[in-house]
Amino acid sequence: MDKPINNAAWFLILPAFLIVLFNAVIPLMTVVNYSVQDTFGNNQFFWNGLGWYQELLDPSSELGGRFFASLGRSAMFSAIILAIEVPLGIMVAMCMPRRGIALALSLVFIAMPLLIPWNVVGTMWQLYARSDIGLFGWTLNAIGIPFNYTNDTLAAWTVLVVMDMWHWTGLIALLCFAGLKSIPDAYYQAARIDGASRWAVFARIELPKLSHVLLIGVLLRFMDSFMIYTEPFVVTGGGPGNATTFLSIDLVKIALGQFDLGKAGAMSIVYTLIVLAVCWVFYTVMVTGQNKGGRG
Amino acid sequence: MSLHLDRISLTVGGVPHLDSISLTLERGTINVLLGPTLAGKTSLMRVMAGLDRPTSGRLLADGADITGRKVEARNVAMVYQQFINYPALTVYENIASPLRVQRRPAAEIDRKVRAAAELLRLENHLGRTPLQLSGGQQQRCAIARAVVKGSDLVLLDEPLANLDYKLREELREELPRIFAASGAIFVYATTEPTEALLLGGNTATLSEGRLVQFGPTAALYHRPASLRAAETFSDPPLNVMAVEKRGEAILLPGGATARAAGLLAGLADGGYRVGVRAHELLLARPSRAGAIAIRGTVDVTEMTGSESFVHVHAGPLRWVALTPGMHEVAPGAPIDVFVDPDRIFVFAPDGGLAAGPADSGA
Amino acid sequence: MARIDLVDLAHSYLSQPPDATHYALKPMTMHWRQGGAYALLGPSGCGKTTLLNIISGLVVPSQGQVLFDGRDVTRLPTEARNIAQVFQFPVIYDTMSVRQNLAFPLQNRGVPAAEIEARVKEIAELLDLGNALDRRARGLTADAKQKISLGRGLVRADVAAILFDEPLTVIDPALKWELRSKLKALHRRLDLTMIYVTHDQTEALTFADTVVVMHDGAIVQTGRPNELFDRPEHTFVGHFIGSPGMNVLPARVEGRTAEVGGVAVELARAYPAQPAGRRIEIGIRPEYARLTASGGLPVRVERIDDVGRIRFARVRLGAASLSVVAPRGVPVEGDRALLALDAHQIHVYADSRRLEGAA
Known part of the structure; x- marks a missing residue:
């Protein structure tokens, strides 16, 4: 029996394979390589085995303490972002007009921040939140709320969180809007006939039908906020002190600031594994959710 | 082209969708895939189109193996339940689109588009866009596009399901003529036995991913090879009862006995299942001797104006009798229904047909 | 309630x-x-x-x-x-x-x-x-x-x-x-x-x-x-009701006779002459028009559809085309057959509305 698989086809994916090799696998392996060695400059490297990993994961060591502190800040930042942006995005989506020119205008308005590059967003908010010339910071001070993000931890976090909300809530809102639009009218009519309250309509119809897009939205926002670098780098530079030094910023400090390539390598690997693990959990939840609903 | 499916199986995520289906479809024929939802009709079409690759088995076109060939590399056209047209293009451009892709000369495109439009009675709507058409016309446009492409294989997946009853009737009546003009292999999926009968050609009845029977449509209806085949190709549902033959007597469900007459007379002793189509279940005793009478109770009577459907239950049996004219029988009333032992299907314990009406080929 | x-x-x-x-x-x-x-x-x-x-x-x-x-x-x-x-x-x-x-x-x-x-x-x-x-x-x-x-x-x-x-x-x-x-x-x-x-x-x-x-x-x-x-x-x-629906055929009606496609058809009731300009049609359901072995109008059979329990034929009566029931066992020689219409089931329509005839 002739075999229908044409093995020549494998050559066709060779270019793609090479690209992936050069821009993903080789750099990653370089990082792995660094993470098991120590260097004292002059391009001299010494084998360190899992030493950096042991130190990194030991909270009592200097490196470990620093790592867990920035990991905690990153996790905290992501948690706050998700806790605010997801409900807010849903609310925005539900308040959006359903048709006509008002819909077109609000779509443009909501999508606008998404189009602005990260460093521009950072610069905008760096200026906007300044207590001397920024409208946001100045106004707060003027109405009697002391606000200076360069020396106050709470203020610095507030700026970063508000900035991220401004930048990305629109994404959740757009995803939810698309999800809401796809719910057939019959569901709303049936709910009215069943005498359901507005809350019941939300909890029993809208939220279940949105669960899919929400899962994708949460995943995107988690990854993005957990790996955020540019904006805090531009706005606060990780300060005041280490108050907004997230994992990504700390990583760059160690790697480029102190040139501790081994430590930075080990940290990168652990960082990557955390992101991968979370993505895997999301993926599993999504796929099992789909299978339960499928073929019904 | 002739298309041969050789033991095609498809398993998706551990769930079998198709189970070893073998079929041969000849050019210029209409082939109806008949079966309920999830019987495997759409899966089979996707495999034929090359959208899905079968888990095992081969697909041969004129003897050449095309199993792994992608849909782009095959010359197939598809029509779906939804009316799929290019909304921004006129009907003319919609029909012309497959020819433009093939880079045919302008004169040939024009000639073919007009011929297809005439065949599908769209000649007066060529300048409109699909959204300005009725549902029936939109589907005509989609069918015209499929026909004009000159494909070897045209797949239609419940193309009339989203149309009104009357539009469905109208288009269904025209389809055999449209198909005959083309010469491709047509495969037509439907859940409705009546639709299969009206389209004619060949029918493959499917059930739970398996091919039940394949053959000329009328022959399949009048002489099903098995109980499953008869049940799949029956609307109203086939009336079935288990009987036992002992010498000259037939034991009926519920303990009554009847004389073994007609098709039942020639059988060996043992258990059988008898299938009676709704229009062969009689409300009046037939003149022919040996009719089996069954005493039941009326559940509901439905009337369509020309015919009545009387739903009867007798013990565990839930039967439907289709009778011409208006017969309003009060629910709960006792009723005798009659089975003419010459107008039944008798199935052996393994489900195969043991005896059926002689003139069934008509 | x-x-x-x-x-x-x-x-x-x-x-x-x-x-x-x-x-x-x-x-x-x-x-x-x-x-x-x-x-x-x-x-x-x-x-x-x-x-x-x-x-x-x-x-x-x-x-x-x-x-x-x-x-x-x-x-x-x-x-x-x-x-x-x-x-x-x-x-x-x-x-x-x-x-x-x-x-x-x-x-x-x-x-x-x-x-x-x-x-x-x-x-x-x-x-x-x-x-x-x-x-x-x-x-x-x-x-x-x-x-x-x-x-x-x-x-x-x-x-x-x-x-x-x-x-x-x-x-x-x-x-x-x-x-x-x-x-x-x-x-x-x-x-x-x-x-x-x-x-x-x-x-x-x-x-x-x-x-x-x-x-x-x-x-x-x-x-x-x-x-x-x-x-x-x-x-x-x-x-709209009936499958196939009623045959609606342009006709000329005079008294108890309708002329359909050049063929005279007997009606059960008499209809008064209609004012000129009105569209006159007769309607008969396929179920009341059957091919028969003897004593009917000669028709040409174009097609027979077997819907399982019953067969319908598409026939030409003069110039008019209609769907009729084709009972099993009724002879069709070549494409020629005989058609029996139930006169009591023929209705006359003027501008699409049914006319009440006189007995």
């Missing part, structure tokens, strides 16, 4: 309709008896869904009144009308069990838990959902989901009418039989007013005791299924 009256009702989706053609629903007055089973039958775009939405309260009519038991509900919202509705596609609450789905309308209305429990159980038994009560609704088949949609209407003790909007669209043919007879049995048992909207004549005729045929925003005939079948008042009704 309700009697529903539609008084001088009309609706246009435009606020200032320029003329009658812009009305989705032309002025009509109708009375729906308490406990009746009604069907609204017509092709898409005939206004049947608009009418249903007016009754359910989703659309406020441009003019006229909707009365439930004499109370004006024209402007009341859906939730204040005590109606239930089953949609084309099953509407279920995905995350809830069958039991919770059925209990939902009662919970929303603050019914005590014990009463809900009893009522849900009763309705579930009625719909053969008793064994599925604790299953998640979303995993069920389309017919079970449709039963849940219906059940959510039935659990309410106060429900006045149940509206069905093409409820069997997504149901397989074999299950349609079961659901249809279930519906009919429920109607008999529960004494509820039911209104069933569909384009499918079989569903309309088998379900309803009164069928309302709509065409172009107007009601063309209301009657029992056999009346619509045997005495269509309008050629549209003749064409």
Whole structure:
């Protein structure tokens, strides 16, 4: 029996394979390589085995303490972002007009921040939140709320969180809007006939039908906020002190600031594994959710 | 082209969708895939189109193996339940689109588009866009596009399901003529036995991913090879009862006995299942001797104006009798229904047909 | 429990309709008896869904009144009308069990838990959902989901009418039989007013005791299924009901004779001469025109369709083309056969309206 698989086809994916090799696998392996060695400059490297990993994961060591502190800040930042942006995005989506020119205008308005590059967003908010010339910071001070993000931890976090909300809530809102639009009218009519309250309509119809897009939205926002670098780098530079030094910023400090390539390598690997693990959990939840609903 | 499916199986995520289906479809024929939802009709079409690759088995076109060939590399056209047209293009451009892709000369495109439009009675709507058409016309446009492409294989997946009853009737009546003009292999999926009968050609009845029977449509209806085949190709549902033959007597469900007459007379002793189509279940005793009478109770009577459907239950049996004219029988009333032992299907314990009406080929 | 009256009702989706053609629903007055089973039958775009939405309260009519038991509900919202509705596609609450789905309308209305429990159980038994009560609704088949949609209407003790909007669209043919007879049995048992909207004549005729045929925003005939079948008042009704529909053929009628396609056909009744300019047609159902072994009009057979229980032939009678019944065993020689028409079942139409002849 002739075999229908044409093995020549494998050559066709060779270019793609090479690209992936050069821009993903080789750099990653370089990082792995660094993470098991120590260097004292002059391009001299010494084998360190899992030493950096042991130190990194030991909270009592200097490196470990620093790592867990920035990991905690990153996790905290992501948690706050998700806790605010997801409900807010849903609310925005539900308040959006359903048709006509008002819909077109609000779509443009909501999508606008998404189009602005990260460093521009950072610069905008760096200026906007300044207590001397920024409208946001100045106004707060003027109405009697002391606000200076360069020396106050709470203020610095507030700026970063508000900035991220401004930048990305629109994404959740757009995803939810698309999800809401796809719910057939019959569901709303049936709910009215069943005498359901507005809350019941939300909890029993809208939220279940949105669960899919929400899962994708949460995943995107988690990854993005957990790996955020540019904006805090531009706005606060990780300060005041280490108050907004997230994992990504700390990583760059160690790697480029102190040139501790081994430590930075080990940290990168652990960082990557955390992101991968979370993505895997999301993926599993999504796929099992789909299978339960499928073929019904 | 002739298309041969050789033991095609498809398993998706551990769930079998198709189970070893073998079929041969000849050019210029209409082939109806008949079966309920999830019987495997759409899966089979996707495999034929090359959208899905079968888990095992081969697909041969004129003897050449095309199993792994992608849909782009095959010359197939598809029509779906939804009316799929290019909304921004006129009907003319919609029909012309497959020819433009093939880079045919302008004169040939024009000639073919007009011929297809005439065949599908769209000649007066060529300048409109699909959204300005009725549902029936939109589907005509989609069918015209499929026909004009000159494909070897045209797949239609419940193309009339989203149309009104009357539009469905109208288009269904025209389809055999449209198909005959083309010469491709047509495969037509439907859940409705009546639709299969009206389209004619060949029918493959499917059930739970398996091919039940394949053959000329009328022959399949009048002489099903098995109980499953008869049940799949029956609307109203086939009336079935288990009987036992002992010498000259037939034991009926519920303990009554009847004389073994007609098709039942020639059988060996043992258990059988008898299938009676709704229009062969009689409300009046037939003149022919040996009719089996069954005493039941009326559940509901439905009337369509020309015919009545009387739903009867007798013990565990839930039967439907289709009778011409208006017969309003009060629910709960006792009723005798009659089975003419010459107008039944008798199935052996393994489900195969043991005896059926002689003139069934008509 | 309700009697529903539609008084001088009309609706246009435009606020200032320029003329009658812009009305989705032309002025009509109708009375729906308490406990009746009604069907609204017509092709898409005939206004049947608009009418249903007016009754359910989703659309406020441009003019006229909707009365439930004499109370004006024209402007009341859906939730204040005590109606239930089953949609084309099953509407279920995905995350809830069958039991919770059925209990939902009662919970929303603050019914005590014990009463809900009893009522849900009763309705579930009625719909053969008793064994599925604790299953998640979303995993069920389309017919079970449709039963849940219906059940959510039935659990309410106060429900006045149940509206069905093409409820069997997504149901397989074999299950349609079961659901249809279930519906009919429920109607008999529960004494509820039911209104069933569909384009499918079989569903309309088998379900309803009164069928309302709509065409172009107007009601063309209301009657029992056999009346619509045997005495269509309008050629549209003749064409729309029956499969194949009634043969409507241009004719010249004089007294007891009609000339169709150049052939003279005997009529059972006499018709007075009609004013010039009126379009005269005769209508005969395929079921009353049969090929016969002897004593009929000679026809040419173009095609025979075997629909299993019966065969229909497409024949030419002179210049006219019609569908007739071709009984098995009737000889067709080449393409020639004989056609017998039941003179009592031939109707005469002037400008699409049926004429009453004299005996």
